[in-house]
Amino acid sequence: MAESAVRIGVLLPDILGTYSDGGNAQVLRRRLQWRGIAASVTETRHGEAVPCSLDLYLLGGGEDDAQALAAADLHGHPGLQRAVTRGAVVFGVCAGLQVLGMTFTTPDTVSHRGLGLLDVVSAPGRRRAVGEIVVDVQPELTAQPLTGFENHLGRTLVGPGSWPLGSVRAGVGNGDGTEGAGTGRVLATYLHGPVLARNPALADRLLEWVLGTPPAPLALPEVDALRDERLRAATRGPHW
């Protein structure tokens, strides 16, 4: 592996990573390789020390119990928190979003301490949000809307220390019309897909933060076709 290889970390894939969220790491690695940039993917399992020297960390979705376990484990192995203080990029999905926040409450009414890397608080809503979701994101993030699917009970309130990624065109997201959250280079969303497969512009934004320069454009007509098809499906009506 070249010295300049981009080091991608997948955190707790054994307990977080519903709906193939681990695919986000594969997407990032392939998009780097297609541009001739070496990349490594390191998986850190439950109970293992989290390395603090990686460039980009990924957290996936998970069940409520797994999510509580993940938060406790990441408090006990604070490599991610250390990496963020030196500017590492972090991308969380669903349970990952909630774990990165200040607190999250599980349906048994227990409040859990999050990692405090995003100024968000999550608690159960009245019914599960399940279905396709489309988000109009801040233009600094991507020029195109995000597409994905969601399956979560939690609702998320974004505080002044974070900004929502965008506003929901179809679906539920955070529950108040906004979706996801970001602070600096820590981003999180409710979207599965894997979301970086369905939204290559977002994948490239994360890579730009790591590389310090926008990566060369890639033409993938099959991804454009999938996006068009999913955007049409999402606007056909509610799905839950």
Ligand code: GLN
């Ligand atoms: N357990 C969380 C919730 O239901 C997250 C679910 C998920 O990651 N898909 O809100």
